[in-house]
Amino acid sequence: MKLLFLACLSPRTGNRTTARRISEYIQGSGHVCILRDIADFKSSSQVSDLISEEKFEAVLIIHLYKGGRLLKDSSVPYGVIFGGTDINEDIKDEKKHDVMGAILQKSRFLVAFTDQLKKTAELHWPFASSKIHVQPQGVVTKPCAKFNWGEFLQNSAWHKKEPWVYLIIIGPEVDRVFTQQVEAKVKSAYGVYLVSEKPQEELHAAMRDSFAVVNSSISEGMSSTILEAMDLNVPVLARSIPGNRAIVKHEHTGLLFFDPSEFVELSKRLISDTCLKESIVAKAKEYVEKHHSWNTEKESYQKLITNLL
CATH class of the missing domain: 3.40.50.2000 (Glycogen Phosphorylase B;)
Structure with missing residues (x-):
């Protein structure tokens, strides 16, 4: 399967680290996973065109609003990984809330890092409860020998x-x-x-x-x-x-x-x-x-x- 992975990829940020780690998991199971920065796209039609041109078969996104709003014109199956901003902040905005709800309806699965994030999402979108999986972030640290303070x-x-x-x-x-x-x-x-x-x-x-x-x-x-x-x-x-x-x-x-x-x-x-x-x-x-x-x-x-x- 050829999969498009949309996430915030600002250099040396937690979002980028998480996205790259998950991308490696997907490629490790035999799929092709292409990471793209959400900031590269101004509209959902641009993402839809990219999917058609590059023949992507599925999409994975991090952040229900930032990434989800770019999938409004998409017809391929997709999964969503909740961030913190979408559930803690974006959910308070009525227009963003509506967009996120529409994206949730068509998603194949959703991932929450904590039980609390899942419970908050369920309060707003009870219909999505069965699709939300709780998977805490994994951690691997590889410090260099010395840091010069x-x-x-x-x-x-x-x-x-x-x-x-x-x-x-x-x-x-x-x-x-x-x-x-x-x-x-x-x-x-x-x-x-x-x-x-x-x-x-x-x-x-x-x-x-x-x-x-x-x-x-x-x-x-x-x-x-x-x-x-x-x-x-x-x-x-x-x-x-x-x-x-x-x-x-x-x-x-x-x-x-x-x-x-x-x-x-x-x-x-x-x-x-x-x-x-x-x-x-x-x-x-x-x-x-x-x-x-x-x-x-x-x-x-x-x-x-x-x-x-």
């Missing part, structure tokens, strides 16, 4: 109160306006530094060599960064939102905070309580090995793809 820190001012504590923000620029706001804040913050995106193996090395990994998102489907930190034996401090609570159990596999002051309080506690840190790291590693197996994820997608034949 000195490049960023050797000439920097230390944090005023805790001179040995740094907060390093690493990632690509996705929204220029938001990036400018972050850059302005960072300039006036002691001990906080903004670093451009890095190749995955370097990012994993940076995570491995850090004291802890922080997730401060206000909306998540399932954070691959959290799972990677767990796999690398690094404790996680995450904002207490549904997507994070689905994979982080407070004081068991990580620490959850509601606001900046609680983040600082929990961070200091983690620094001073070695037993707590060691316990969290061990339980998180056990959790990720049990529930986020790369092989289990691969088998699930290879089985689901047969629904598109």
